[in-house]
Amino acid sequence: MDCYGEFANIYDELMGDVDYEMWSDYIEALINEFSGIDVENILELACGTGNITIPMAQKGYSVTGMDISEDMLCIAKGKLEGKRLEISLVQSDMKDFEYDAVRAQCVICACDGFNYITDENSLGSIFEKVYNMLPKGGTFIFDISSSHKLKNIISQSTFTHVDEDTAYIWENYYDEDLKTVDMELTFFVRENSGLYRRFDELHVQRVYENEEILKMLQSAGFKCSKALSEFSFEEDNGMSERVFFAAVK
Ligand SMILES: C[S@@+](CC[C@H](N)C(=O)[O-])C[C@H]1O[C@@H](n2cnc3c(N)ncnc32)[C@H](O)[C@@H]1O
Structure with missing residues (x-):
């Protein structure tokens, strides 16, 4: 991804x-x-x-x-x-x-x-x-x-966003051994046809x-x-x- x-x-x-x-x-x-x-x-x-x-x-x-x-x-x-x-x-x-x-x-x-x-x-x-x-x-x-943000705020939450043209779901998983947060992002973007196209990204951030x-x-x-x-x-x-x-x- x-x-x-x-x-x-x-x-x-x-x-x-x-x-x-x-x-x-x-x-x-x-x-x-x-x-x-x-x-x-x-x-x-x-x-x-x-x-x-x-x-x-x-x-x-x-x-x-x-x-x-x-x-x-x-x-x-x-x-x-x-x-x-x-x-x-x-x-x-x-x-x-x-x-x-x-x-x-x-x-x-x-x-x-x-x-x-x-x-x-x-x-x-x-x-x-x-x-x-x-x-x-x-x-x-x-x-x-910061370590505080990644461990105590982001890793404990799922974020969402919805507006007319764009929506996303952002899920987070903290790996204590690797000290990394896997951020799984799922996007839906409105195309000219009016339909929404989905794509996914995985972002890995280190604490x-x-x-x-x-x-x-x-x-x-x-x-x-x-x-x-x-x-x-x-x-x-x-x-x-x-x-x-x-x-x-
Ligand atoms: C959160 S964005 C910040 C972009 C910009 N500095 C800003 O303030 O809007 C993080 C950026 O890091 C880049 N990036 C991630 N890993 C990288 C790497 N190994 N070498 C160079 N750029 C990298 C991404 O492509 C992305 O553009």
């Missing part, structure tokens, strides 16, 4: 209530707070349909966005048409990406991209590659869905504790790593649903 295949076509509609302007303002505020150097170029991992990529480029940064999903990138490309922005898009798995081929003073990953890396050694190796490619003073900023991530960042070489409660500069107390990490080389 594909992950971010056909879902790409309705992703933006379902994320319609997310305030990406505020989110990108917050990322810029973190850059200003933590970066030891001027930032002109940003590498964005798991950029999806460009919801953060575009506002960051509108702020004047030159952004390389990469994502594993051709369908998500295709939507991002469509949104760039007619806009004169410094954005290049690359399709790659972030585990295999040629990090050294990109010049950036800041690397970002927004909206739980790293939860999709289900093996901690692979995540550690991504952190090392990011560390090696950044210049001294460069920043690494990302967020994850990471803040301490685990901070340790991995330290092992990769980063200093001054912080785990912050969502959209704040306060250290996370374990109850946020989204935790932001800011690390400096």
